[in-house]
Amino acid sequence: MPRFLSKALLCLMLSSAVPAGTALAQPMDAAAFSAAGVAAYDRGALDEAARLFELGARGGNRLAKFNLAMMLYREETTSNDHNAAWRWLRRAAQAGLPQAQYNFGLLYEHGDGVKRDYGVAHEWFRRAAAQGLRDAQMSLATQYFVGQGAPKDYKLAARWYQAAAEAGDPGAQYIIAHMFEEGYGKARDTRLAAYWYRQAADQGDPAAQVKYETLSAQLANEAEH
Structure with a gap:
């Protein structure tokens, strides 16, 4: 099988x-x-x-x-x-x-x-x-991200990772956070990156928790200056 x-x-x-x-x-x-x-x-x-x-x-x-x-x-x-x-x-x-x-x-x-x-x-x-099938959105996004089955396209990858993230997939939440953090397929946005890391962290992703805390500290430091 x-x-x-x-x-x-x-x-x-x-x-x-x-x-x-x-x-x-x-x-x-x-x-x-x-x-x-x-x-x-x-x-x-x-x-x-x-x-x-x-x-x-x-x-x-x-x-x-x-x-x-x-x-x-x-x-x-x-x-x-x-x-x-x-x-x-x-x-x-x-x-x-x-x-x-x-x-x-x-x-x-x-x-x-x-x-x-x-x-x-x-x-x-x-x-x-x-x-709206979340698993399919993840697979489609990954195909666009790596250029497998379709031309590599970070914008389309980000679109479908975000769709899966909004549907609650913790892996997609981490990935779209990273894309916002690094500016892959999305305009760089530290606040949105922190938001999505937090969503993944709330679902038990320890790496996302570390990233969220790091970016939160960075944002707090920037707000003070």
């Missing part, structure tokens, strides 16, 4: 799961199959969950497509067909599900089961990032 894919199925994040034993109206539509798959997965009935997700996926439900792909990649079904997993993940990504778009991009970034292609990864990261 690709070790970098999402650790949790998307279904476990949904609030619309149908409790075990709940009767569903017949005939079930694709969304109902997907929700029933969530309930089956939650109670450990993995084969049943996979069957229900496949019914939902074949009915066009993008969440079911994604969850089926993840189960196949994680070898939680009797078939464990990675080719089928790739197809369902691609379909979920094409249907616009940001988590699927991001994970599909990861396949190409790492070259796991496919030929490595940073350009393809970039396109899928871009789509997911535009929908």
